[in-house]
Amino acid sequence: MGGAKTMRMAALTALKRSATEHNSKIAQYTIGMIEGMQCAGSDRSTLEMARWVRVAAHQGLKEAQWELGEMFRFGVFCDIDMRLVPPVHQKGFSARTP
DSSP states (O other): OHHHHHHHHHHHHHHHHHHHHHTOHHHHHHHHHHHHHHTTTOHHHHHHHHHHHHHHHHTTOHHHHHHHHHHHHTTSSSOOOGGGSOHHHHHHHHHHOO
């Protein structure tokens, strides 16, 4: 069991290095989603998820913009007035709503 966890951590570390070196918004978003699922509910995982998703959102990835907008909308970080959410995140949110 420990070997599988070590392999997952090594793969995530390699993905993080690649995302940083190549500035890949898809890899950055993927890392954010993995971080969010890895330790669901812990403050550390939420902040790591937000950090990676925010970087991808600022590069224009619509899925990341939507995800970040959802974090704000549901008050993952604190109670936030949607009027104060930056337009880049509002744009991503509105792109996904019917």
